[in-house]
Amino acid sequence: MTAPAQPIASEPLLPRVAQGDARAVSQCLDRYGGLAWSIAKRLLGPGQDAEDAVQDAFIDLWKYADRFEASKAGEATFVAMIVRRRSVDRLRRRTSGVQAMKSAGPFEPDTLPGVTVSDRLEAAEEADAALRALDDLPPPRGELVKLAVCDGLTHGQLAERFNLPLGTVKSHVRRGLQAVRDALGANLETNAAGVNS
């Protein structure tokens, strides 16, 4: 058992990775390797699939490092988004049993969200804001979002577990994520005002 992962609060590395800085590549693996492994393991369980997902994700990261913009996204969340996508991709294949199933598609960094994130504010604040937003959700919405996002449960599984109609589950998850997204934006605006004042 090792200590909990440290909150990630440092200067972004991806711009240096995009310049081919070998030291930044190694630092990137040092900084985000544990996070990536933790996410993949949550969704896929420890094993080959999780390892493959992490490898896929870092290749994506090297490919698209130059598209990362600290003004648009927090670096750790950017990494988490890529790892999650690659993990979900593998989870889909595993669950469907169809190896040749259409993938989740290439990572499209151009579809980054419209939220504005300052690299000065990224660190753990973004993660805290997301958790606070989840805690503020009316039950069972927060739990549904966590189970869907962090444990990879399908809406069908959630509907059965919570004895809710499928449409209601979908609505809860969607609205929960919207609330998190809005909270991230509000958190950033507040912090930006503090920084600028």
Place this chain on the structure above:
Amino acid sequence: MSATHEPFESVEDLTRGEAGLDYAAAAVIRAEAERDTDSELPIALRGKLDADAEAFFTRPVIAGEIRRQRRMGFVGGFLAAASIALVLMVPLFSSNVRPLPSPPGGPSLTDVPWREMKPLRPTATGDFAGIAAGYEGVAGELRWDEDNQRGEMRFVGLPPNDPEAGQYQLWIVDPTRDDVPVDGGVFDVTPNADGVAVVAFEPRLPVEEAVLFAVTYEQPGGVVVSDGPLLVTAAPEAS
């Protein structure tokens, strides 16, 4: 309504096309993951990631390099490419592979008229410059006809090759494709009476946005993925 046997659905199904929700989901899972008390990357996996990274960043003419060229402008990109090329020289000379031909001195291209091998309507032109060690004196010109998907190059100072020992290979970087450059074909250098080597080329795959032309020296017949180094490069500009 029972939904237990439905195909897998993830939140991505709900958030497709709404990147903000995708990002929110990433923030949530990141927050949860950072609470993990057992998140250390397995040593064996770290080894694989290091190996992946090394393989990725030592590929020649990767798109990232070219994107840097575009951002930095030609001069900055030239220097960056040159540094990559120097890095790539190491494995080349440390392994049992083809020795590079030695560039001789050459005449200037100035005042040597183009003698096109095929009619071209160039949509872009550019100047080749040697970037590998020892190839600094190599110069060349490029004409690229995007509409007809063919072009011509001419070089001075690019040494003649023995086709049975090795051939030059042209690579075209097109960021609208994936990260692997388009194979522009292999060619041999046989200078004419003016000391100029003229080479026509027609890539086998369509090129939509050529941002860099680069030449390597490979085994006879060429390779699918080159280990480099880049000998000469040209960044075309619309004509």
